[in-house]
Structure formats: C-alpha cells, structure tokens
Amino acid sequence: MSTSVLPPLPEMLATLIASNSVSSANPQLDQTNQPVITQLATWFETLGFQVELMPVHTTHNKKLNLIARYGEGTGGLVLAGHTDTVPCDEHLWQSNPFQLTERDDAYFGLGICDMKGFFPLIIEAVKPLLTQTFQCPLVVVATADEETSMDGARALVDAQKKLGRFALIGEPTNMKPINMHKGIMMERVSIFGSSGHSSDPSLGNNALDAMYYVLGDLMQFRQKLASQFNNPLFTVPTPTMNLGCIHGGDNPNRICGSCELAFDLRPLPGMSTEALRDSIRQRLALIAEQRSIDIELNPLFPSVEAFETPAKSPFVQYCQQLTQQQAESVAFATEAPFLRSLGMDTVVLGPGDIAKAHQPDECLPLSRINPFIKILQQLIHHYCISSAGLKVT
Numbered sequence: 001m002s003t004s005v006l007p008p009l010p011e012m013l014a015t016l017i018a019s020n021s022v023s024s025a026n027p028q029l030d031q032t033n034q035p036v037i038t039q040l041a042t043w044f045e046t047l048g049f050q051v052e053l054m055p056v057h058t059t060h061n062k063k064l065n066l067i068a069r070y071g072e073g074t075g076g077l078v079l080a081g082h083t084d085t086v087p088c089d090e091h092l093w094q095s096n097p098f099q100l101t102e103r104d105d106a107y108f109g110l111g112i113c114d115m116k117g118f119f120p121l122i123i124e125a126v127k128p129l130l131t132q133t134f135q136c137p138l139v140v141v142a143t144a145d146e147e148t149s150m151d152g153a154r155a156l157v158d159a160q161k162k163l164g165r166f167a168l169i170g171e172p173t174n175m176k177p178i179n180m181h182k183g184i185m186m187e188r189v190s191i192f193g194s195s196g197h198s199s200d201p202s203l204g205n206n207a208l209d210a211m212y213y214v215l216g217d218l219m220q221f222r223q224k225l226a227s228q229f230n231n232p233l234f235t236v237p238t239p240t241m242n243l244g245c246i247h248g249g250d251n252p253n254r255i256c257g258s259c260e261l262a263f264d265l266r267p268l269p270g271m272s273t274e275a276l277r278d279s280i281r282q283r284l285a286l287i288a289e290q291r292s293i294d295i296e297l298n299p300l301f302p303s304v305e306a307f308e309t310p311a312k313s314p315f316v317q318y319c320q321q322l323t324q325q326q327a328e329s330v331a332f333a334t335e336a337p338f339l340r341s342l343g344m345d346t347v348v349l350g351p352g353d354i355a356k357a358h359q360p361d362e363c364l365p366l367s368r369i370n371p372f373i374k375i376l377q378q379l380i381h382h383y384c385i386s387s388a389g390l391k392v393t
C-alpha cells in the first residue's frame with residue numbers, strides 16, 4: 001500500500017467533478033457512471049481495499065456499483081454514497097459545473113456536495129489510519145442512479161449483499177445526523193370508460209364522471225391517513241398525498257372515454273408502500289364496480305420506503321455525540337431504507353447543504369472539509385479499529 005501516489009484532495013475532487021455522471025430518465029442526458037466507479041476503484045485499490053464492481057443490470061448505459069472493503073470479518077462500518085448527479089443548467093452557473101472551482105471559501109462543481117465529493121473525503125480520512133490494525137472491516141459503497149430509479153441500491157438489496165453492521169450515507173445534511181425520512185410513492189390511476197355522443201349519456205361510460213368519485217375517495221383516504229398517522233418529529237407531521245396532474249377527454253360534446261390521474265404519496269416510517277397500494281386498490285375496485293368501469297392503479301416508478309433508525313440505536317447516539325447535534329428528519333428521500341433493509345443501523349450525515357444541491361453553483365464550504373474528515377476518522381476508529389464494532393450486536 002502506498003498512499004503517497006494518491007493525488008491531493010483538490011485533484012481527486014476535480015477528477016470526479018470532471019467526469020459527467022448525470023443520471024436522468026431522459027436518455028439524451030443520461031450518462032454512464034463507469035469512469036467515476038473505475039477511478040474510485042483505482043484509488044481504493046491503491047489504499048489496499050479489495051474492490052468489487054457490481055453491474056447494475058436494470059440501468060441503461062452499463063452502470064456499476066462499487067463495493068470496496070478494507071479488513072476482514074463481519075460487522076464494521078459502511079460509508080455509502082451515490083456516484084450520479086442530477087442534470088444541470090450549465091448557462092445558469094457562474095463557472096463550469098464540470099470543473100472544480102474554488103471561490104468565496106468554497107468548492108463549486110456538479111456533485112461536489114450531492115455527493116461525489118464524499119468519496120475523496122473518505123480517502124483523506126482513512127489514509128492516516130491504515131497503519132493501524134482493523135478489527136472490523138471498513139466498506140465503501142458507491143452506487144449508480146440514486147437520482148433517478150435508485151436501481152444501484154435496489155441491486156444491493158436484490159443481491160442481499162452483506163455489507164456491514166452500521167452505515168453512514170454522506171448526503172448533504174449540514175453535518176447533522178438524520179435518522180428518518182418519509183417514503184415516496186408516485187402512482188397513476190387510469191380509468192377506462194367508453195366515448196360516445198354527448199347528447200345521450202347511455203351511448204358511453206364517462207371516465208371523467210368516474211374520476212370525480214376517485215378524486216373524492218382519494219381525498220377521504222388522505223384525511224383518514226392524516227388522522228391515523230402523525231409523527232411530530234417531521235416538519236409536516238402527517239403522511240401527504242398530492243393530486244399532481246390529470247388528463248382526460250378531448251371535446252365537450254364527446255363522452256370522456258378515458259382519464260388519468262397521477263399523485264404522489266409520502267408515507268411516514270412504519271407505513272408500508274405495498275400496504276398503502278393495496279388499500280387504494282381496494283377502494284378503487286369498489287368505485288369501479290359501482291360505476292361499471294375499469295380502473296387501474298400502477299406505480300409510475302418503484303416506490304421508496306420510509307426510513308427510520310431508532311434514536312436509541314448506539315450508532316445514532318454516537319453520531320449525535322460526534323456532531324453535538326440531535327438526530328432529526330429530512331424532507332428528501334435517500335438510499336437509507338435500502339441499506340436499513342440489509343440489516344444496518346443507518347444514519348445520513350454529510351458536509352454539504354441540501355439547499356445548495358440540484359441547482360446552479362452547487363458548492364461545499366471549505367470550512368466543512370476538515371471537521372467532516374475528523375468525524376469520519378472518529379467513526380472509522382470507533383467501529384473498525386477499536387473493538388466497538390465487534391461488541392455491538
């Protein structure tokens with residue numbers, strides 16, 4: 001192992017930022033993450049990590065996850081992040097989004113805080129610790145397509161990868177530990193009636209009329225969920241349902257033959273997306289029967305479960321101690337529920353600010369870098385080098 005051949009931190013950050021790894025449902029914007037993954041693989045191999053490249057078959061453009069492991073045994077600490085970024089409006093940036101730029105005491109670049117910049121910080125943190133004996137492994141996980149389908153994280157779950165006992169995801173949280181967020185479902189209701197001349201309603205079956213009942217029923221269901229589920233630790237303490245868009249019919253003098261509604265539902269921890277979908281299906285089936293019309297409910301994309309690692313988890317407690325911040329919830333979704341489903345106490349904690357992500361001039365304040373590296377070093381020391389990772393079951 002020769003850490004001296006690794007480039008300095010700004011150079012590593014610049015290399016990753018320069019490597020376009022936009023993931024997008026729009027194939028014209030979508031890029032492979034291969035160059036980022038192979039670059040990370042080279043760096044972690046140089047440090048003495050065992051590196052596994054995992055093809056993510058559900059993605060386009062031959063995307064990969066990286067699993068890099070240092071030390072033997074079970075348990076240990078996982079440091080996880082995604083290698084993709086959202087697309088950007090280049091003309092709205094003050095500097096080239098694919099060129100690391102330092103100004104106003106911050107680094108600017110697409111993915112600097114959300115979140116390719118996380119990986120060089122891990123390298124900086126672990127480099128001076130490698131002379132010590134690791135009792136438990138340190139595992140670095142870099143995923144594909146978090147910003148679109150979360151297929152990288154789904155692939156880890158499908159393969160039931162044994163990664164570790166505790167996982168930290170370095171998404172931008174302003175250095176605050178996050179132990180819960182809501183889930184996301186985006187669903188489409190399709191109503192198939194039949195069209196006909198508007199002068200005689202018996203000539204068709206009006207899908208818009210049926211949609212009226214569907215809308216009313218969904219709003220009732222929303223009310224019911226809000227009265228049943230409440231978690232005051234969230235800024236919006238109830239599950240939410242947003243009726244987002246509706247399309248149907250073509251002309252005032254035709255009976256509307258079909259109508260579609262798309263909505264988004266954000267469940268609280270403890271609510272299962274599958275159970276919610278079942279309940280909605282049952283309610284819609286009743287309307288379909290009453291109106292003698294076909295109604296379908298389909299996910300627009302695979303849902304993300306809500307996430308919670310209990311506040312009493314020793315991992316949450318230790319992250320609180322290191323940051324001197326109370327663990328809290330966030331309004332955005334992450335890969336945490338997937339890592340959690342692999343049996344790991346998971347905390348989201350990173351140096352960036354989510355308010356700076358997904359918009360022009362994404363940046364990471366320089367003042368955050370050293371304190372965050374210190375936090376990573378304390379975590380690695382606690383869970384991999386001292387025997388705390390072994391003791392906690």
Ligand SMILES: [Zn+2]
Pocket residue numbers: 082114115146171172
């Ligand atoms: Zn992110």
